[in-house]
Amino acid sequence: MLEIKGLHAGLEDGTEILKGINLSIGAGEVHAIMGPNGSGKSTTANILSGKPGYDVRSGSATLEGADLFEMEPEERAHAGLFQAFQYPVEIPGVQSSTFLQTAVNAKRKVKGLAELDALAFVRELRAQAKKLGIGNDMLKRAVNVGFSGGEKKRFETLQMALLEPKLAVLDETDSGLDVDALRVVADGVNALRAPDRSFLVITHYQRLLDYIVPDYVHILSDGKIVKSGDKSLALAVEKTGYAEFEAA
Amino acid sequence: MTDVFGAEFLDRLHSVGAVKNPASFEALRTQGFPNRRVEAWRYTDLAGQLAQTLTPSGLRINQEQSGLFGPNPAVQTVEGDALSLMNAAVGGEGFLFEVPEGARLKPVFARFGPMAANALVNATNRITIGAGAQAVLVERWGQTDESWMNSDTTIDVAEGGHLRRIILVEDGGAGTQTHRTFTTLGENARYDALVVTLGGGLHRIEQHADLTKPGCHAGLSAIVLKRGEEHSDFVTNVRHLAEDTTSDQQVRTVVDDRATAIFQGGIKVAQDSQRIEGDQLSRALMLSDRAQAFTKPELEIFADDVKCSHGATVGDLDQEALFYMRARGVEEAAARALLVLAFAREPFEALDLPEAIETMLDGKVQEWLGVAGRFEEMDL
Ligand SMILES: Nc1ncnc2c1ncn2[C@@H]1O[C@H](COP(=O)(O)OP(=O)(O)O)[C@@H](O)[C@H]1O
Ligand SMILES: [Mg+2]
Numbered sequence: 001m002l003e004i005k006g007l008h009a010g011l012e013d014g015t016e017i018l019k020g021i022n023l024s025i026g027a028g029e030v031h032a033i034m035g036p037n038g039s040g041k042s043t044t045a046n047i048l049s050g051k052p053g054y055d056v057r058s059g060s061a062t063l064e065g066a067d068l069f070e071m072e073p074e075e076r077a078h079a080g081l082f083q084a085f086q087y088p089v090e091i092p093g094v095q096s097s098t099f100l101q102t103a104v105n106a107k108r109k110v111k112g113l114a115e116l117d118a119l120a121f122v123r124e125l126r127a128q129a130k131k132l133g134i135g136n137d138m139l140k141r142a143v144n145v146g147f148s149g150g151e152k153k154r155f156e157t158l159q160m161a162l163l164e165p166k167l168a169v170l171d172e173t174d175s176g177l178d179v180d181a182l183r184v185v186a187d188g189v190n191a192l193r194a195p196d197r198s199f200l201v202i203t204h205y206q207r208l209l210d211y212i213v214p215d216y217v218h219i220l221s222d223g224k225i226v227k228s229g230d231k232s233l234a235l236a237v238e239k240t241g242y243a244e245f246e247a248a
Numbered sequence: 249m250t251d252v253f254g255a256e257f258l259d260r261l262h263s264v265g266a267v268k269n270p271a272s273f274e275a276l277r278t279q280g281f282p283n284r285r286v287e288a289w290r291y292t293d294l295a296g297q298l299a300q301t302l303t304p305s306g307l308r309i310n311q312e313q314s315g316l317f318g319p320n321p322a323v324q325t326v327e328g329d330a331l332s333l334m335n336a337a338v339g340g341e342g343f344l345f346e347v348p349e350g351a352r353l354k355p356v357f358a359r360f361g362p363m364a365a366n367a368l369v370n371a372t373n374r375i376t377i378g379a380g381a382q383a384v385l386v387e388r389w390g391q392t393d394e395s396w397m398n399s400d401t402t403i404d405v406a407e408g409g410h411l412r413r414i415i416l417v418e419d420g421g422a423g424t425q426t427h428r429t430f431t432t433l434g435e436n437a438r439y440d441a442l443v444v445t446l447g448g449g450l451h452r453i454e455q456h457a458d459l460t461k462p463g464c465h466a467g468l469s470a471i472v473l474k475r476g477e478e479h480s481d482f483v484t485n486v487r488h489l490a491e492d493t494t495s496d497q498q499v500r501t502v503v504d505d506r507a508t509a510i511f512q513g514g515i516k517v518a519q520d521s522q523r524i525e526g527d528q529l530s531r532a533l534m535l536s537d538r539a540q541a542f543t544k545p546e547l548e549i550f551a552d553d554v555k556c557s558h559g560a561t562v563g564d565l566d567q568e569a570l571f572y573m574r575a576r577g578v579e580e581a582a583a584r585a586l587l588v589l590a591f592a593r594e595p596f597e598a599l600d601l602p603e604a605i606e607t608m609l610d611g612k613v614q615e616w617l618g619v620a621g622r623f624e625e626m627d628l
Contacts, residue, residue: 049575052567077577089572093590093597097626102586103576110577118626126628136628142590143572159576 001027001198002048002167007059009047014055017043019223021059025167028195032209033202034234035220036242041202042086044220045171049083050076063167077103078110080166084156084173086202091143096155097125099143104162128161132188149176157188168192169200174208186211206238219245252280254330257298261338266304266368272336275326282330291510291542292452292481297396297424305367305395307341311358318344320374323400331426332400339370342399345385349378349406355602359388362395371399377409377437386605388416392423392448401429405437407461412440412599416612419448428454433493436463440599443470444609445480446616452481459486459493469498469595471609473616474507474539485514486526488551494525498595501532502588503539510542513558519550528558533565533591585617 002025010016017040025031035041047054048061050073061068063079071079091099104124105115116124129139132154144152153173160168170189174182189199189212201212209217209231217233218225219242226245227233237245252258258277267273281298282289311317320342325332347353362369369392377383389397405411417425425448431439445451457466468484486495501509515526532541543560565587573583592613596606614620 051571051575072580073571073574074577074579077575083575085572085575089566089568091566091569091572091587091590093593094569094586095625097628098623099573099576099578099586101626102582102623103573103578106577106579106582118624122626122628139626140628163577 001025001029002061002063002200004061005059007047007061008057009043009059010055010057012053012055016057017223018047021223021225023218023225025198025200027198028193029216030193030199030201030212030214032214032217032234033200033220034204034206034217034237037204039220040223041220042171045083045169045200045202048076048081048169049073074106077163078107082160082163082165082168084153084160084168084170086171086175088144088152088156090145092145094143096141096143097122097139100125100159100162103159107163125162129158131191132158132161133184134158150178150181153177153185154181154188157185161188161192166196167198167200169202171202172204173201174203174205182208182211206234209234221245252277253283254281254294254298257281260301261304261368264304266338268339269324269337271326272324272333276330276333276337279330279333288483288512291508292450292479297450300366300394300396302366302368302396303364304338305362305364305369307369307371308361308363309343309358311356317358318346320344320372323372331398332428335370335372335398335400338368339372341370342372342374344373345375347377347381347383347409349381351378351381351383353383355384355386355605357386357388360397361389361391362397365393365395367392367395369395369397371397373399373401375401375403375411377403377405377411379406379434380408381406382410384412384602384605386414386416386608388418389425389427390416390418391420392425393419393421394423396424396426399427401427403429403431403439405431405433405439407434408436409434410438412601413442414601414605414609415441415443415453416446417443417448417451417453418446418612422449424448424450426452429456431455431457431466433457433459433461433464433466435461437461438465438467440467441469442596442599443482444612445470445482446473446612448478450479452483454483454485456485457487457495458489459495460489462490462492464490464493466495467497467599468495470500470511471592471595471613472499472501472509473592473613474502474509475504476507477505478507480508481510481512483512483514486516488515488517488521488524488526491520491522491524493521495527497528498598499530500592500594501530501541502535502592503532503541504535506536506538508540510544512544512546514546515548515556515558517549517551517554517556521551522553524551524554524556526554526556530560531591532562533588534562582619582622585614585619586623588617589613589623
């Protein structure tokens with residue numbers, strides 16, 4: 001599904017952040033990346049999505065064989081990539097539901113499907129929103145404006161459910177959530193697990209991985225994956241901390 | 249006679265027999281049109297329009313509800329600025345819109361346009377809102393092609409009355425529109441005006457409001473959308489002449505290509521007018537490096553107990569928001585349109601307008617953005 005090979009990347013000013021990442025995610029797999037603050041977790045996610053301000057120096061990233069770095073951000077989304085952001089952006093004046101309809105229809109258009117009119121879309125939206133405990137009042141508000149931390153994460157999860165990605169990258173989707181909210185979000189994610197859909201779950205804490213159980217766990221330290229293993233690796237990190245895995 | 253600015257234009261008007269009020273014409277012929285050395289006209293040059301040969305023509309009025317509109321008697325004046333004098337000298341047209349005391353009207357829509365091509369249209373209008381009356385008036389001035397439409401509107405809002413007025417100034421061609429409004433507000437009266445200017449060669453819209461009694465409020469806002477070589481000059485002049493009065497001015501400007509937009513925002517507080525609040529916020533979005541947006545706040549405050557604020561920002565679209573939407577698969581053009589739309593609709597969202605009018609204004613902005621009918625707010 002996703003192949004990252006020898007990825008060196010950083011900021012446009014020359015600062016290197018990712019120092020040779022290799023990662024292969026198969027269809028239907030759930031991988032977790034754990035690592036201390038500043039190790040390059042969000043940078044990895046942002047570079048995959050095509051966020052401006054970063055510079056890929058060498059290496060490649062392909063989604064089902066297609067070169068992500070050759071695509072505009074919207075093309076990556078159409079190809080099936082989805083990033084749940086660590087810090088979702090507030091967009092004053094753009095109604096959440098209008099935004100969602102625009103995004104869903106943009107993707108449908110690329111796939112050659114008929115666009116959904118307001119009525120059909122609202123039906124779909126309501127059904128998905130309800131599962132995540134998102135009420136109409138939230139959907140009427142502007143995108144992420146006045147949303148609590150937990151509401152923002154639920155809204156990211158809703159977008160993922162509506163856009164049905166092939167690869168979902170969840171960046172610290174657990175941060176700012178209490179246990180109940182965490183369960184709602186994790187249930188939302190688990191409901192989407194499918195043989196042809198993969199997940200890259202980025203987290204600082206092991207806690208989330210009790211709810212979204214990964215097949216593989218990778219430790220990222222100073223821009224490199226320093227250790228990979230199964231879910232027991234996450235438990236080991238929880239006990240000993242990251243110091244032990246620090247890159248030499 | 250000395251060579252005042254626009255003398256040739258005036259001579260042409262005279263020679264085609266357009267002058268109906270010689271006294272006004274003489275006053276204008278003596279003072280001439282304002283050139284760019286006049287401070288209030290620093291940014292706007294009438295020379296191009298004055299060089300054109302125009303046919304004086306009547307005003308075409310289409311209005312859906314009858315009974316409220318009538319012809320306005322011509323005003324004879326030898327005072328005021330050059331454009332008002334031209335109106336008095338040549339005009340004699342216009343509408344009278346009277347809302348009786350205590351009446352609550354459904355929104356009234358009216359369209360105004362020239363009767364001929366290459367026309368010079370002058371209009372003198374009068375609006376009176378009786379005590380406690382409420383009205384929403386939507387005026388559309390436009391499709392002037394190469395014409396010049398010039399109007400003066402005087403408004404009186406009596407005690408406790410409320411007028412919400414949308415002035416949509418739109419042109420298909422490179423026309424000129426110069427419209428001035430002079431409003432007088434009584435005790436606890438409200439006037440909320442929203443000017444929307446789209447297209448056109450040169451639009452200069454002035455809103456003057458005198459707050460003469462305690463408790464009254466003037467809201468003078470504008471949405472300015474300009475591209476190509478278009479030019480807009482939005483001028484406000486709020487005079488707080490009584491205590492306990494408030495005003496608010498919200499201007500949102502979007503300029504693309506080589507367009508120019510100016511906002512000259514005036515707030516004056518007289519010496520004994522205490523407990524005044526006057527807010528002004530001008531925000532401009534520059535969609536091109538060669539576009540220009542100027543804001544010139546003019547605050548003259550002679551009282552102590554006054555809260556006045558003014559702010560001006562000029563910027564580009566929010567790049568983070570743009571990326572966020574693109575990462576969800578929204579194409580860049582649509583993402584930009586959504587952001588501009590959100591920006592432009594700020595002034596009318598604050599007015600609590602009937603839904604049909606909001607939808608109409610939304611449609612105008614979307615049309616301007618080339619995404620007509622694409623985005624709709626959803627009923628949930
Ligand atoms: N846009 C940026 N501008 C400046 N520094 C950045 C930017 N993005 C990331 N960094 C820096 O790169 C390093 C890795 O950041 P990040 O990927 O956000 O880490 P993590 O998500 O693992 O906490 C940090 O030192 C961070 O300060
Ligand atoms: Mg991070």
